[in-house]
Amino acid sequence: MSEKAIAIKAQKVEEIAEQFKNSASSVVVDARGLTVAQSTELRHQLRQEGVVLEVIKNKILTRAAEKAGYAELQDIFAGPSAVAFSSEDAIAPSRILKKFADENEHLEIKGGVVDGNIANLDDINKYASLPSREGLFGQLLAEFQFPIRSFAYVVKALQEKLEEEGGEAAATNVEEATSAE
Template sequence: MSEASIIKKAQEVDVISEKIKESASVVVVDYRGLTVEEVTELRKQLREANVEMKVIKNGILRRAAVQAGLEGMEDVFVGPTAVAFSMEDVVAPAKIMSDFSKEAEALEIKGGIVEGKVSSVEEINALAKLPSRDGLLSMLLSVLQAPVRNVAYAVKAVAEKEEEVA
């Protein structure tokens, strides 16, 4: 192997390692058996959720994981591997991959990394069942609005009762 290709691979390992460190979550899948149309649709869904998907050689992924300080990823980086990186939303890549794997049975989740910790397939699937960030925010907003809404209803009821008396 030439020195130039070694340097190029080392740079690629550095880039992937940084991407792993900066990501809120990373989901690793086996995409073998997906049609071109299915892969295109999956990439479209991921792009809409601001998630980046790349097909990366396993050797580079193994080195990048070690460089990022992650142990136990060796079993995940075997066979055809695609990696989805999300910088913002922890749930988005897991949810999209899990939902898509129900439609396209050829897609198989192999594992992932959530907030810097190695996660199993079961943990990724459990994460996929959580509501999205927007869903959680709307739930929180609803909980915060409930007391104000109840006070408004009480004031309205008192005002209506006083109108009846008058």
């Protein structure tokens, strides 16, 4: 092998090792048997979530994973391998690939790295069941709104009770008291 070819492969190893280090999530799959249309659809779904899918030679993957500190991944680099790298959302590759694998028997998830931790197939499936980042923010927002909404209902109920008992003057005093807080 020429020195130029060796230099090109060494550079590729460096690039992939950096991707492993800088990614929030890296999921390794075997996409053997997918049609061109299925592969295109998978890549499209991944791109929409900011995930890049690359088919990489196992020798390069092995060296890059070792260089990045993930030597334990070497066992899953058998047969054709593609890696989905996500630098933003650690859950997106797992979620998309799991859903796609459920619909297409030719896609096999092998394992990967999620938030710096080696993840086997079971771990990837667990991550895939989590809601998206936006879904988690929505749940968090709902949790923050609950006490405020409950307080508003109590104040409204108190206001209605006072209106029934004492008329409009008492209700106005409650409104003024709550708006001053």
